[in-house]
Amino acid sequence: MPRRHARADVxxxxxxxxxxxxxxxxxxxxxKFPFRKMHGLGNDxxxxxxxxxxxxxxxxxxxxxxxxxxxxVGCDQVIVLEPVEAGQGATADVFMRIRNPDGSEAGACxxxxxxxxxxxxxxxxxxxxTVRTVSGDLPAEALPDGLWRVDMGPxxxxxxxxxxxxxxxxxxxxxxxxxxxxxxxCSLGNxxxxxxxxxxxxxxxxxxGPSLERDPLFPEGANIGFAQAIAPDxxxxxxxxRSAGPTRACGSGACAALVNAxxxxxxxxxxxxxxxxxxxxxxxxxxxxxxLMTGPVATAFTGELDLEALSAAAA
Numbered sequence: 001m002p003r004r005h006a007r008a009d010v011x012x013x014x015x016x017x018x019x020x021x022x023x024x025x026x027x028x029x030x031x032k033f034p035f036r037k038m039h040g041l042g043n044d045x046x047x048x049x050x051x052x053x054x055x056x057x058x059x060x061x062x063x064x065x066x067x068x069x070x071x072x073v074g075c076d077q078v079i080v081l082e083p084v085e086a087g088q089g090a091t092a093d094v095f096m097r098i099r100n101p102d103g104s105e106a107g108a109c110x111x112x113x114x115x116x117x118x119x120x121x122x123x124x125x126x127x128x129x130t131v132r133t134v135s136g137d138l139p140a141e142a143l144p145d146g147l148w149r150v151d152m153g154p155x156x157x158x159x160x161x162x163x164x165x166x167x168x169x170x171x172x173x174x175x176x177x178x179x180x181x182x183x184x185x186c187s188l189g190n191x192x193x194x195x196x197x198x199x200x201x202x203x204x205x206x207x208x209g210p211s212l213e214r215d216p217l218f219p220e221g222a223n224i225g226f227a228q229a230i231a232p233d234x235x236x237x238x239x240x241x242r243s244a245g246p247t248r249a250c251g252s253g254a255c256a257a258l259v260n261a262x263x264x265x266x267x268x269x270x271x272x273x274x275x276x277x278x279x280x281x282x283x284x285x286x287x288x289x290x291x292l293m294t295g296p297v298a299t300a301f302t303g304e305l306d307l308e309a310l311s312a313a314a315a
Contacts (some may be wrong), residue, residue: 038298038299040115040249040277041278042278043249043277055307062311071313076241082094092130094116094132101244109133113150148296150292152290154291156186192223192225196227205245221242223253224240229267254273257282258273258283259284270283
């Protein structure tokens with residue numbers, strides 16, 4: 001079989017390069033952007049540090065392509081670290097932007113906050129970090145046992161804070177699907193509705209979650225939790241996250257479950273919330289109404305993104 005020879009007028013393609021068709025066939029080195037895959041109890045994130053780089057330009061379409069579990073890296077949320085803008089106050093160490101798998105922006109994420117606080121603490125050597133989000137500042141503290149505790153701020157209980165489409169008592173919403181109904185709602189920087197059920201094993205998230213998340217009662221959608229009170233200090237919880245679907249853990253959802261369970265007389269102000277990915281310790285502090293969440297942090301792997309390939313996937 002004759003040996004093929006490269007044409008003299010066509011330069012060899014270097015390794016780790018790609019063809020930029022928009023540039024008339026010229027070949028350019030791929031633009032790489034490092035990422036870190038992290039998770040809190042299986043609630044997983046692609047974390048991108050854009051504090052010193054302006055070339056990320058993470059559009060909603062790019063975020064959705066990155067979060068796709070079949071053709072991207074895959075995650076429950078894409079997390080972007082950004083600098084705290086001048087004039088916003090110097091109390092925060094980093095700004096955390098949260099993108100859902102469909103590219104939409106979320107206001108808060110407790111598990112991601114622990115992950116980001118862990119990264120910033122590793123840089124600064126300080127055990128206390130304040131993470132800024134579009135919903136407010138979230139102080140976090142490293143504990144001696146390797147866990148992180150996040151102050152999720154006060155639970156917001158007014159119907160306008162969640163928000164609801166019209167005025168209702170947030171302790172008892174007129175919402176049901178089949179055998180489940182009468183949820184309680186609150187906001188922890190994002191909207192939550194918690195349904196209390198006697199047997200969590202009978203709940204199928206894919207049956208109830210999609211329609212409840214998009215119910216007209218929630219103009220911005222809602223995170224849907226199904227909780228079973230095991231004891232005053234123990235809840236079991238399944239979560240259907242807004243724009244993400246079922247997740248192994250949801251920090252703000254665990255906080256909402258404890259707040260709503262206490263309001264219903266089903267739990268005290270401090271409880272272990274057991275999710276498919278593991279346990280979170282949640283406390284609703286009486287003196288100021290703030291909700292504290294404690295849990296672990298883990299890094300799964302690190303890698304590099306090809307930004308142009310990501311743009312092509314998002315096209």
